[in-house]
Amino acid sequence: MKKILVVEDNPMVIKSLEFKLTKDGHQVLIARDGREAMKFLKQDNFDLILTDLMLPFVTGKELISYIKKNLPNTPIIVLSTSTQENIIMDAFHMGVDDFITKPFSPNELSLRVKRFLNKV
């Protein structure tokens, strides 16, 4: 069973992600802000990280920077609703692997997640 960290603060999005990813057979941990995510990342190993970019306490950019420096082999999918395309481009330049827009298409989420987990 693959372990996925979801970093997201919208409770409806969390619920839908948790439902879909669990149903797909993955173990899902939820961090509701960047600080909580950092705590999980220091304690545990993950096969994939799905993260929002606008996070309380620790920004998405800081979180991605930390992951790229300390866990360079862990793929990152950005959960985006950003209307500022530059923010997404910055994330790509920092090395994120893909982005998916919220609210996501269920099948698209499954396929994108599966694609990265197959590479692990």
Next chain:
Amino acid sequence: MNNPNASPQAGPTILLVESNTIEQENFAHIALQQRWQLVICNSGIDAIHWFNKNNRADVLVIEENSSPLNGYQTADYIKTELGLILPVLISVGTDPSLQELRTMAHAEGLIKKPFIKSSTFLPIYEILQRFSKRTPAQKDFYSLNYLRDIFEGHEESVFESLELFSTSVNTELEQLNIELQDRDFNRIREIAHSIKPSFEMLENETGRSICHLLNSEAEETEMPGLINDLQLEFASITKQLTRDFPELKIGG
């Protein structure tokens, strides 16, 4: 970014994303013959910038291997993030490299390169015909289609999500008022960003649009009015939810 065929009496606006100058010229030649308004962008990012500043186009034709966002990712962004409803055709060489079912989620079809009249005109004409017949309308304040899709018909999860919508958005709207009094406009933008998906999941276009404006384009002076409008929309949604599902814990 340029508009070689601008003309007041021209037909539909086609936004072409193409990095190859020869293909740009090929397409421009066809557009001129067909009286299409043509806007040419060199990349998907240029196209996104254009959509942010201009009225919508009638069709987007984008090269599959556009960089840094490819054609599929750009189509995804334009439809999902910018909320634009327009047909997208992905232009491909003889062997499309990325064509998978998932990637076609935000595109209506493919168009072959090199651009020549016989193979370029028809797909654009057909897509224009198809979309001109659509008349989207929203009579209700919400729809459960997306929630039922994501929760695969599991009604209990759908209803729990409705309760989550009611409680979490209500809390954030109260916070918006506090931030407005404190004139913390950055925080207002962050909150709007956070709750935008909640409105989208109920397919409420008004709430989504207001959140979009608050998050990105609204001037500080516009924010009080927009927040008020968002609260009214939220009240309308919860009112209808209460009426439709009296057994749920819904309350503004």
